[in-house]
Amino acid sequence: MKWKTKILPWVIPIGLLLTWQVSASIGILSTRVLPNPLDIVSAATNLTKSGQLPADVWTSTKRAFVGFLIGGGLGFLLGLVNGISKISEKLLDSSIQMIRNIPHLALLPIVILWFGIGEEAKLFLVALGTFFPIYLNTYHGIRSVDPSLIEMAYVYELKGFSLFWHVIFPAALPSILVGVRFALGITWVTLIVAETIAADSGIGYMAMNAREFMQLDVVVLSILLYALLGKLSDMIAKIAEKRLIKWHPSHQNE
Amino acid sequence: MAIEQPIVKLLNIRKDFGEKEVLRKIDLQIHQGDFIAIVGKSGCGKSTLLRILAGLEAPTSGRLLVNGEEWRGRNRLAKIMFQDGRLLPWKNVYDNVAIGLKEESQKQQIEQILQQVGLGDRLHSWPSELSGGQKQRVALARALIHEPKLLLLDEPLGALDALTRIEMHELIEKLWKEKQLTAILVTHDVEEAVALANRVVIIEEGRIALEVPVRLPYPRHRDHPLFMKLVNQILNKILGNKRMTVESNSNLPAVESQ
Ligand SMILES: Nc1ncnc2c1ncn2[C@@H]1O[C@H](COP(=O)(O)OP(=O)(O)OP(=O)(O)O)[C@@H](O)[C@H]1O
Ligand SMILES: [Mg+2]
DSSP: OHHHHHHHHHHHHHHHHHHHHHHHHTTSSOTTTOOOHHHHHHHHHHHHHHTHHHHHHHHHHHHHHHHHHHHHHHHHHHHHHHHHOHHHHHHHHHHHHHHHTSOGGGGHHHHHHHHTTSHHHHHHHHHHHHHHHHHHHHHHHHHTSOHHHHHHHHHTTOOHHHHIIIIIHHHHHHHHHHHHHHHHHHHHHHHHHHHHHSOSSSHHHHHHHHHHTTOHHHHHHHHHHHHHHHHHHHHHHHHHHHHHTTTSGGGSOO | OOSSOOSEEEEEEEEEETTEEEEEEEEEEEOTTOEEEEEOOTTSSHHHHHHHHTTSSOOSEEEEEETTEEOOSOOTTEEEEOTTOOOOTTSOHHHHHHTTOOOHHHHTTHHHHHHHTTOTTOTTOOGGGSOHHHHHHHHHHHHHHTOOSEEEEESTTTTSOHHHHHHHHHHHHHHHHHTTOEEEEEOSOHHHHHHHOSEEEEEETTEEEEEEEOOOOSSOOTTSHHHHHHHHHHHHHHTTTTTGGGTTOOOOOSSOOO
8 A cells, every 4th residue: 555655656757758758769759859868868977977967067056055045144134133123124124125026037137247147147146036035034934923922931031142042033934944945946947047048157058058059958958957956955945944843733743 | 927018019000901991990919928819700801910910011000019119011020821821832841841941950840840730751742732731731830940939820720621620729739838939820710719829809890899818728628618608709709699599509510611
């Protein structure tokens, strides 16, 4: 019974993959439309041997990580400060909300003008894109801490940092983590766009390069790589969430 | 005791919420070692009165004196156990009780007090895994462990069955005596009030309608004739005279329904 429930989710993907392979090899599906799965695997092996694939994956991952860290870090800090301090909130929040209305990807042309196609352009866009979800969720998380718990903490004489650490931060954490997962999604979308349009390295660059030489297998490979990395970072976030908020009823009895 | 100065004194306290008058005129003196039970109908302002005593709510008018001095802000003598428990969901039972404890010697008593409230085997449970009554007992343990000068309990045992309730009565009574606390207990259960308190205060229409001294020796037995007489007297006062006919009947249910 148990192996059945484990295998069942895989039936359709594996079936599709087989159909794809078979229809490509008997010629129903032209390799000009989609390369067959085995070609993609061999393209991956070749590129790995030549070192290009690991290098590009590393470049993209690094960009994602650093951009996320800068944008997310700033968003977290500002969300924290504005959540706690009324004065800072009055000063900053409405300006931040205004900037939020500009879709960050719309800035791409001007970002290219400013930074060219160097690293800064990608980092800037990723940082900008991840800033807002983390800012908003941190701010909101801190603002919606149950006041009755704060009052309880007041009676039991928690103040300053210990009030923050034992009550406010854990209360806001679920909301912050929602922001993190959202921001991770945005990170990859931003990179895909930025690397495809303006880059001289990374997965997106690999795809655009391959397109010029009609290497369809490499193009599809790049797409799959993005999907994989996106999935991977979401999984890491999920595991982190499970550990950090294991007290939450939704993570119990698992 | 009467010669001693009261540790907390309420003078002519009034509390409005907007248009709504909740407390109109409350005068109350609390002496060191008192155990006062506050009873009254739901919504009559019992929790509000407790919050004023804890310094969490400022009275609209009137004065709160602590050790003879006018007091504003949190009452440092007091620890309140809230009606709704207020456990931190992200801390296990043990850490919830440990909140705000500064001295190592107090931390060493956490396990003991949790055993006393019957949760010795649940130290590492999350609050979301506990029943309503278990949560209440954790909150009770958290208030008791601080051994505050003034212990404020807002319906601490409301979600408990009659048996566990009596066990908790014994525990509260024991700690109150041992640590020489001063306690104020809000309850819906008149028998509970008479079992524990040396004074029962009845609140009605924002005033103290009656203060009944209870002079029975501890531990109190419910089959003592005076015990049931007092319970009936208080119930009658709360319910007006509707219950006059039941007065002679001492076979009241063990737990007063709300
Ligand atoms: N913060 C508040 N704002 C407005 N009204 C309030 C507030 N707190 C209490 N009240 C009102 O004051 C009245 C007394 O409330 P309180 O909680 O003191 O009652 P209670 O005697 O403790 O009732 P119960 O036995 O049901 O707990 C109620 O009518 C309530 O609606
Ligand atoms: Mg109440």
